[in-house]
Amino acid sequence: MKTHRIALIPGDGIGRDVTAAAWSVLRKAADTAGFVLEGTEFPWSCAFYRETGAMMPQDGIETLRGFDAILLGAVGWPTQVPDAVSLHGLLLPIRKNFIQYANIRPHRLLPGVQGPLKAEAFDILCIRENTEGEYSGAGGRIHQGTANEVAVETSIFTRTGVERILRFAFEQARARRGKLASVTKSNAQKYSMVFWDEVTHQLAAEYPDIEATSYHIDAMAARMVMTPESLDVVVASNLFGDILTDLGAAIQGGLGFAASANINPDKSAPSMFEPVHGSAPDIAHLGIANPIATIWSGAMMLDHLGETDAATAIMAALERTTASGIGTIPGKDRTEAITTAILAAL
Numbered sequence: 627m628k629t630h631r632i633a634l635i636p637g638d639g640i641g642r643d644v645t646a647a648a649w650s651v652l653r654k655a656a657d658t659a660g661f662v663l664e665g666t667e668f669p670w671s672c673a674f675y676r677e678t679g680a681m682m683p684q685d686g687i688e689t690l691r692g693f694d695a696i697l698l699g700a701v702g703w704p705t706q707v708p709d710a711v712s713l714h715g716l717l718l719p720i721r722k723n724f725i726q727y728a729n730i731r732p733h734r735l736l737p738g739v740q741g742p743l744k745a746e747a748f749d750i751l752c753i754r755e756n757t758e759g760e761y762s763g764a765g766g767r768i769h770q771g772t773a774n775e776v777a778v779e780t781s782i783f784t785r786t787g788v789e790r791i792l793r794f795a796f797e798q799a800r801a802r803r804g805k806l807a808s809v810t811k812s813n814a815q816k817y818s819m820v821f822w823d824e825v826t827h828q829l830a831a832e833y834p835d836i837e838a839t840s841y842h843i844d845a846m847a848a849r850m851v852m853t854p855e856s857l858d859v860v861v862a863s864n865l866f867g868d869i870l871t872d873l874g875a876a877i878q879g880g881l882g883f884a885a886s887a888n889i890n891p892d893k894s895a896p897s898m899f900e901p902v903h904g905s906a907p908d909i910a911h912l913g914i915a916n917p918i919a920t921i922w923s924g925a926m927m928l929d930h931l932g933e934t935d936a937a938t939a940i941m942a943a944l945e946r947t948t949a950s951g952i953g954t955i956p957g958k959d960r961t962e963a964i965t966t967a968i969l970a971a972l
């Protein structure tokens with residue numbers, strides 16, 4: 627029987643609950659479809675940092691490299707470990723080292739979910755650049771703590787990085803409804819964002835069948851609220867994509883619904899699947915985290931592994947569950963009740 631080896635990193639807070647929920651659904655889907663998911667759990671988290679002084683062992687990246695995919699819950703417990711330490715110690719190095727340059731985040735309403743907008747028929751695929759840009763980690767602080775303090779954070783945009791993410795987005799648009807919105811702030815940021823716009827324009831000539839439009843990030847934020855149905859594929863830099871996808875989560879009913887795939891399109895290293903949301907310290911330990919975002923991310927993982935029937939079955943089970951009203955109102959149903967309903971629908 628075909629076996630896929632999955633690295634499980636539940637992480638912190640609700641990351642633990644939603645990963646356990648997703649894993650049970652994934653295992654059932656695998657059993658039904660006739661393949662094996664072999665999971666290996668890694669306790670890498672803020673608690674691990676407090677015990678060992680690191681978010682993962684020194685050879686953590688090399689350990690993960692041997693897996694077919696990674697399923698991650700959430701990382702971060704800011705009252706115990708500064709976020710900049712925990713995220714730069716685990717999540718961000720995985721995305722960067724494994725060249726998971728395409729972060730795919732779908733935003734649409736599941737049946738039965740009432741979003742905050744009047745519009746219901748939107749189906750947006752956000753593609754976020756995931757390895758460079760504003761998250762490059764280049765910069766520094768001088769005269770720290772003095773009146774003359776200066777902090778510099780340098781965004782690095784390479785032609786390789788910009789071209790490959792835009793090409794990926796053009797291809798996604800081609801496989802969908804043929805529309806691409808490329809998002810920058812080239813009216814204010816005159817180097818990186820003008821460069822991004824230029825590359826968009828250059829590639830548009832190669833994709834005459836795609837209707838490509840450049841938008842400013844501020845206008846795009848308003849558009850996603852006012853006329854989300856006008857959008858198909860939206861591509862943005864690392865930071866802008868981060869912000870737009872929490873907005874996307876909001877219009878699809880909340881962070882508990884927003885799935886995410888960190889893809890290495892060349893398959894030269896494992897890809898990683900995780901919800902858009904974080905560890906949610908405000909609701910951790912209450913048992914009310916919505917596991918749907920992580921289960922949806924798990925379906926994206928199976929799709930990536932070539933198990934398309936099982937992925938489709940999970941999405942159908944999710945949709946049947948929300949259509950029946952379970953898991954649709956944040957905080958109303960417990961994590962376990964939602965997971966049980968999805969398992970039954972499967």
Ligand code: NAD
Pocket residue numbers: 640644699700701702703704709713717881882883900901902903904905906907908909914915916917919956957
């Ligand atoms: P968050 O996404 O954890 O929470 C924002 C709000 O959404 C909270 O009110 C929370 O209760 C709610 N929420 C999130 N997921 C939910 C779910 N599944 N069901 C119901 N409600 C949900 O964002 P934050 O509070 O800014 O961050 C908390 C910690 O998580 C920080 O350390 C942050 O850096 C980290 N973080 C990690 C990731 C990741 O690992 N990928 C992503 C985002 C934030």
Ligand code: IPM
Pocket residue numbers: 702713717868902904
């Ligand atoms: C996300 C998160 C991360 C990001 C944080 C935790 C570093 O917000 O996955 O959206 O900004 O990429």
Ligand code: MN
Pocket residue numbers: 868869872902
């Ligand atoms: Mn985010």
